[in-house]
Amino acid sequence: MSFTCILRGIGSACVVLVLALFAGCAATMGQPQASIEDVQAIRGAQLPPVAVGDFSLASGVDPAIDTSVGIRATSLKSPIDGSFAQYLRQTLIAELRAAGLLEQTSTTVIQGVLADRQVDAGMRTGSGKLTARFTVKKRGTSVYDREFTATSTWDSSFIGAVAIPAAINEFTLLFRKLVAMLLADPEFRKAMLS
């Protein structure tokens, strides 16, 4: 395989400009944000307002899982209290608020526990995984308890300046994916409407 062929596979046009503007040495995720697809899906389900309670790291899990993740030489951190569990909570809040379903005085409360997070900016393929358990309590009684794992793979590169921003974006997206899995779960919706 020629050097040119290898190079052709390692990048795309967006790299140069976006790197210059947005990658730099930043190692903090952007703020959680809602997507129109999720907002429409939640609205369509006509769920009742809900509160978002405590989110934390699962017991017995290495605290480092919650505080940062290494992407090659970069240490990526959450902008929400330096905690991925809190980032997951804020992601859920962003989606519910955008859908008009967040009501912190509600007696129905969603809680979460972060169990694992992984990201690998490989030389050719990147991969990521995020696992959390969600519970729903109504007036203190648990009515829903389920663990979800969101996964992702993407084209990576041996050039860190290409691979690292891509991995950060994909890892960040996992939080929204995980929340979308929860909100789309028929058992969750059933519990919310019960």
Place this chain on the structure above:
Amino acid sequence: MHRVRGISGMPLRRIALAVFVLSVSVLTGCANFYVDPVLKDVSPADMNKISAPKPVQLLFEFQTKGVQNSRATDRLRDQVIEQVKASGLFSIVDDKPVAEGAILSLTINNVPLTDDAAAKGFVTGLTLGLAGSQVSDGYVCTLKYIGPGGKDPIVKTERHVIHTVLGAKGAPEGMTKSDNAEAAVRTMTKQIVGNALKDLSYDRSFK
């Protein structure tokens, strides 16, 4: 002693040098940025006047190759919010649900137009800029508007391009150089969002 070699037998030291030179080129001014003239600035006066503007919930997202880029979104969000407010198409622009439930979604997706951009940059780096090269970034803005009580969104799409010239290659013909990368992206964003909003304002379904 064996030399450490990278992919395709190229010495890792040379690869590292190329990456370093490319990075320096981009970040210190050896890279120049040009916003394509395909789209022009749109002022609020260019919009179709709305007799009774409605409140709207605005959702904005910048994507890189279709994937949420939350840091870029953070950088551009305020500019986009102010632009939508200034358009005069809506009475209120908020990130939370509004009365009557209208939603405006704006997504700008940064897509590759030059498949071997990294390769081009690499070559420029290896020759210390003597072999200049040009890469182009495409941007696709998708506007979706769901009116009060509506279900089917009005969808408008605009496309834009930013050209990045590395090394000794000359400026693209007929284009004006932006001060820097951020200025180019902000100009692109202003033009692509402005044109999408203008298209929306002239849509018969938009009231």
